[in-house]
């Protein structure tokens with residue numbers, strides 16, 4: 158299991174991948190609430206660091222709307238190799 162703050166995921170549980178990241182199905186370590194954990198590798202992030210900052214800012218703003226059609230950003234943690242965004 159890979160630990161991301163209060164959350165965890167197994168590398169076997171991939172949900173999908175995009176241009177910059179791989180997304181895994183994870184869960185809260187105590188409450189077992191299911192989450193999606195988006196892992197953005199730092200390799201190649203230098204060029205896109207501005208974009209990442211913008212994405213995190215937008216996700217935080219959207220989360221404040223508490224809208225049923227908008228996934229909330231639950232946590233954001235940096236590890237040695239990647240930036241992990243924990244989402245609904």
Ligand SMILES: Nc1ncnc2c1ncn2[C@@H]1O[C@H](COP(=O)(O)OP(=O)(O)OP(=O)(O)O)[C@@H](O)[C@H]1O
Pocket residue numbers: 172173174175176177178179180193195228244245
């Ligand atoms: N919150 C989520 N819950 C469930 N699945 C998700 C979630 N976020 C992403 N995914 C899955 O992971 C895939 C990749 O998502 P990601 O956000 O990395 O890229 P994208 O939005 O598809 O494309 P791009 O990299 O161009 O933004 C999605 O297509 C979807 O299948």
